[in-house]
Amino acid sequence: MGERSKKLNQLALTAREGKNPDITGLAIDSREVKEGYLFAALPGTRVHGGEFIQYALRMGAAAILTDAQGAEIAASELAASDAALVIAEDPRQALAYTAALWFGAQPETIVAVTGTNGKTSVSTFVRQIWTELGHPAINLGTTGVEGAWTAPLAHTTPDPITLHRCLAEAAEAGITHAAMEASSHGLEQRRLDGVRLTAAAFTNFTQDHLDYHKTFDAYFAAKAGLFRRVLPPDGTAVINLDDPKGNEMRAIAAARGQHILTVGRAGGDLCLLNQRFDATGQDLRFTLWGKTFQARLNLIGGFQAENVLLACGLAITSGDDPARVFETLPHLTTVRGRMQLAATRSNGAAVYVDYAHTPDAVATALRALRPHVMGRLIAIVGAGGDRDATKRPLMGQAAAENADVVYVTDDNPRSEDPAQIRAAVMEGAPEAYEVGDRAEAILRGIDALQPGDALLIAGKGHETGQIVGDQILPFDDVEQASIAVAALDGRVA
Ligand SMILES: CC(=O)N[C@H]1[C@@H](OP(=O)(O)OP(=O)(O)OC[C@H]2O[C@@H](n3ccc(=O)[nH]c3=O)[C@H](O)[C@@H]2O)O[C@H](CO)[C@@H](O)[C@@H]1O[C@H](C)C(=O)N[C@@H](C)C(=O)N[C@H](CCC(=O)O)C(=O)O
Numbered sequence: 001m002g003e004r005s006k007k008l009n010q011l012a013l014t015a016r017e018g019k020n021p022d023i024t025g026l027a028i029d030s031r032e033v034k035e036g037y038l039f040a041a042l043p044g045t046r047v048h049g050g051e052f053i054q055y056a057l058r059m060g061a062a063a064i065l066t067d068a069q070g071a072e073i074a075a076s077e078l079a080a081s082d083a084a085l086v087i088a089e090d091p092r093q094a095l096a097y098t099a100a101l102w103f104g105a106q107p108e109t110i111v112a113v114t115g116t117n118g119k120t121s122v123s124t125f126v127r128q129i130w131t132e133l134g135h136p137a138i139n140l141g142t143t144g145v146e147g148a149w150t151a152p153l154a155h156t157t158p159d160p161i162t163l164h165r166c167l168a169e170a171a172e173a174g175i176t177h178a179a180m181e182a183s184s185h186g187l188e189q190r191r192l193d194g195v196r197l198t199a200a201a202f203t204n205f206t207q208d209h210l211d212y213h214k215t216f217d218a219y220f221a222a223k224a225g226l227f228r229r230v231l232p233p234d235g236t237a238v239i240n241l242d243d244p245k246g247n248e249m250r251a252i253a254a255a256r257g258q259h260i261l262t263v264g265r266a267g268g269d270l271c272l273l274n275q276r277f278d279a280t281g282q283d284l285r286f287t288l289w290g291k292t293f294q295a296r297l298n299l300i301g302g303f304q305a306e307n308v309l310l311a312c313g314l315a316i317t318s319g320d321d322p323a324r325v326f327e328t329l330p331h332l333t334t335v336r337g338r339m340q341l342a343a344t345r346s347n348g349a350a351v352y353v354d355y356a357h358t359p360d361a362v363a364t365a366l367r368a369l370r371p372h373v374m375g376r377l378i379a380i381v382g383a384g385g386d387r388d389a390t391k392r393p394l395m396g397q398a399a400a401e402n403a404d405v406v407y408v409t410d411d412n413p414r415s416e417d418p419a420q421i422r423a424a425v426m427e428g429a430p431e432a433y434e435v436g437d438r439a440e441a442i443l444r445g446i447d448a449l450q451p452g453d454a455l456l457i458a459g460k461g462h463e464t465g466q467i468v469g470d471q472i473l474p475f476d477d478v479e480q481a482s483i484a485v486a487a488l489d490g491r492v493a
């Protein structure tokens with residue numbers, strides 16, 4: 001029996017007596033099962049994975065991990081099979097710990113970031129800081145695996161098999177430091193269980209994902225799971241105190257015996273005293289435990305200072321000298337698709353691409369640009385299909401309140417009627433121009449730019465495709481902005 005199979009057995013997943021499978025791999029999807037695999041048949045939102053046990057057994061599964069319902073669904077097939085059956089009360093949790101044991105290795109230092117907005121930004125900045133300080137590092141999340149090696153990921157927080165495979169590959173490749181995003185779906189579905197976290201950060205809490213979590217309380221509880229359950233008692237919680245939910249999250253972390261490092265403008269261990277903006281970024285003055293520091297940040301957006309200080313908090317709590325951490329700040333670079341200067345018109349007007357896809361993010365991104373704009377601020381906004389529908393009018397409203405001109409366009413309609421999504425966004429922005437075709441909206445927004453104006457193209461950030469029905473059509477806001485500027489100004493942007 002292989003070493004990994006022994007570990008699985010040690011886990012004593014109540015394996016069926018007398019059956020001793022020689023496990024060769026793990027799968028969460030029956031279509032990926034190969035001879036000797038353990039298939040995790042999980043309860044889903046559309047269907048119970050138990051429906052696929054029969055297929056998995058046919059493909060050679062040697063063990064099935066499921067719950068009582070899954071076992072009942074496939075009772076007759078399981079009775080006729082030699083495969084070990086593991087019935088767990090929470091099979092997602094059991095799978096996550098099984099994957100952690102199976103893949104084994106993890107980077108020594110792993111930190112996670114949760115919050116409605118800013119996860120990708122903070123985890124990317126932590127990785128950039130670590131890299132500057134000479135640590136082999138990656139970040140993993142919405143933009144995939146980035147840093148010392150890169151790979152695409154389907155989810156912000158991957159399923160536990162993908163996640164633990166990725167962490168093991170990273171550790172085996174010599175990566176010592178990893179910063180990851182903890183999405184609320186990922187926390188709720190226990191995708192992070194078994195990850196040996198040393199610290200975690202909380203950015204902020206505003207509306208998103210109510211389609212999945214149903215209520216704000218349930219959404220918050222999912223995020224709090226990072227500090228209540230996943231981060232161990234001797235870890236460090238880095239908390240943004242400026243968010244109205246910051247104190248509640250701090251109390252949750254403290255009750256679990258975690259060390260606390262607070263970040264904020266109004267106070268905190270790491271306290272932002274002053275920001276002075278200019279055309280290419282900002283100069284910061286801040287204190288750490290009462291001692292004052294200054295640093296240059298070549299990043300647009302007041303909120304990026306909060307993200308950067310949270311990242312500093314994570315780096316410091318992971319053992320790096322604070323003064324050295326702060327010395328890296330002038331070297332931090334724009335996170336792909338976050339307040340990214342995509343093009344400049346020949347009249348000097350700037351075009352930014354940003355991933356704002358929540359009401360708070362749309363407001364924050366537009367407010368962040370205001371100090372940099374002499375003329376009008378123009379916004380292009382849309383909302384994704386098959387996602388929280390209640391945020392759509394609020395996103396429109398956030399655009400209408402914070403921009404001078406608004407274009408409402410399509411984001412990723414997915415299975416929904418794009419016209420209906422646009423209508424919902426327009427409820428909050430009745431004066432907006434409605435231009436369904438995203439490329440045309442970008443062209444029109446850029447055409448409207450006068451000297452001193454700026455345009456924010458919100459919603460898709462780094463994405464390189466537009467999801468329409470079952471298809472992913474190539475689409476890249478940065479590229480479209482360049483094409484539009486070239487067409488209008490007769491030159492390459
Ligand atoms: C709502 C949600 O998170 N769904 C995830 C969930 O799917 P589900 O529960 O609906 O699964 P299902 O379709 O009912 O199927 C049940 C089970 O049967 C299995 N199955 C299904 C078909 C088959 O032929 N064989 C088979 O074994 C499935 O793998 C699944 O385990 O479990 C699947 C397997 O792990 C995920 O792929 C799927 O992510 C879907 C695609 C998704 O879009 N998730 C998004 C919303 C998401 O997770 N986003 C977060 C947040 C991003 C943010 O912060 O903004 C992220 O971390 O990316």
Ligand SMILES: Nc1ncnc2c1ncn2[C@@H]1O[C@H](COP(=O)(O)OP(=O)(O)OP(=O)(O)O)[C@@H](O)[C@H]1O
Nearest residue numbers: 116117118119120121142303354355356361364365
């Ligand atoms: N600290 C912040 N406060 C408010 N808004 C922010 C903050 N940081 C980023 N944003 C806004 O949110 C957008 C998404 O940022 P980012 O990708 O870092 O968030 P995320 O939490 O990873 O999002 P996702 O849930 O899609 O993974 C940015 O493009 C910006 O508009």
Ligand SMILES: N[C@H](CCC[C@H](N)C(=O)O)C(=O)O
Nearest residue numbers: 357383384387411412459460
């Ligand atoms: N991680 C986010 C991404 C949203 C991006 C936006 N372009 C959209 O499609 O809604 C989500 O799955 O809700």
Ligand SMILES: [Mg+2]
Nearest residue numbers: 119120142156
């Ligand atoms: Mg993200």
